[in-house]
Amino acid sequence: MMGSGSSCELQLVENPFTAESIEARLYETIARMQSPSTVSEIAVRADCEPQTVREYLQSFVSLGVVIEHRDNPPAYERNDAYFDWDTVKTLAREHSLAELEDHIQMLLEQVQTYQERYDAETPDAVTSSTADPAEADMTEWIGARAELRRYEQARQIRLSKFDGSA
Template sequence: MDDRVEIDMAEFDPVPDSEETDPGRRHWRETTDTFGRVYDTVLGITELTSYTEIANVADCSPNAAKKHLDRLAEMGIARADRESRPARYERNDSYLEWQEASRIADELSVEEIIDRVQRLEVRREEFEERFETSDPSSVSVFEQEDHDAIHERMAAVSEWQAIGRDIRLYELARQMAENDGHILPA
């Protein structure tokens, strides 16, 4: 007598649903409306991406994603390439920089901002002297033979570039703080 049990393999899904394996994604889906999910998704996109791919990540229909992406582009939060088929979108880094500068202007006094910029400028000058240039992109990080030296040089150039970005942000924040939240005087 054969006691083997036949198992219907169709009952077993080799790839579990992403919401089953990622409770954070399930929570995001349940607590965030479609616009919010498209917004969150586009903020994570650093290169032009089709609205259909964005819809997939945002867990919504392509039509809903495109509608919200067009709205985000009108608001300046996203950049759109509507000439491509399908239309493609990416985050607008200028918007994020403005948002960060606005936060700094709200949190710090003009004097604190000026002090921070002065400290950053001193650090930038140290890098310029060390690498004998004012342009971090002109520094070759691979001139070293030792892996640790290459890694250290890459980290230094990255920090130098971040300092340049921070100086721009704090200068923008200073302008906003001095002009009641506006970039230009009224």
Template sequence: MTEFDPAPEADTTERRWQEGTDTFGRVYEVALGVTDPTPYTEIAEIADCSPNAAKKHLERLTEMGIVRADRESRPARYERNEGYLEWQDASRIADELAVEEIIDRVERLEERREEYEEQFGTTDPTAVSVFDQEEHDTVHERMAAVSDWQGVLRDIRLYELARQLAQNDGHLIPA
């Protein structure tokens, strides 16, 4: 083989899953990585299982609220439920921090939100046009600020949810 020959193809038989990962675990991991509606047949291929097994496990994950299903499309398509991931993050925060710490964090985040609202003259970061400036650096700075602002809003939602969970023994409303 000369230095100009194409690189050999990767070994397609290489295992992507750890030994002992069952079919449900593989489908679950693939489903959490799916951000757009994806046919169950494609999920099966990635999860290294049969389409029937993937569909069965995806239906179970749908019932659990982990994925959303579009059963009207052919073949049926599935995507992760972002709300489930937010709840999982909030639950972790509620377990790790005391209620007072969560409240303090929300207060600091709300201060940052107010600073962005004053800076841009709106309460909605999607209403900000970052390209109104002529300077490249200014456009980049505005893009970074708007992105950070959106992260602050997401964190406020997460920490507020975590506060509710922490104050109500893991429930959203008092039991």
């Protein structure tokens, strides 16, 4: 089971580690993982020794970057919630309240267009009996809803900063 959210919805978060460091390579590898992976698989992708990967993965588990599955052998999965929240914080930091609100309005209009086109509140509510859904429309609609959620969360962060409560 993947972490919360779909991996296709997430933007890659800027790597917080020094370029070319082991941490940076592991972080990039984790950010691109699509499914749980063993230490050996991660070591190959990150071009690191398995023991080194094992040590750093424990730190990444503690930080919430990865989720550890205690299988035999253990597997590690990118924590989509971590990357999603980091994206929200970045949006709030890099955009003004007005920019966030303008983008939210554009996304609301996009979502409303799909709701009207398919006579449904959500992509999940679209059935072949209500409409003939185009796969590209469904993907874009799902993406717009996810982006809207992130921008609304970023807006809340900006509003809380204006209230002095953040």
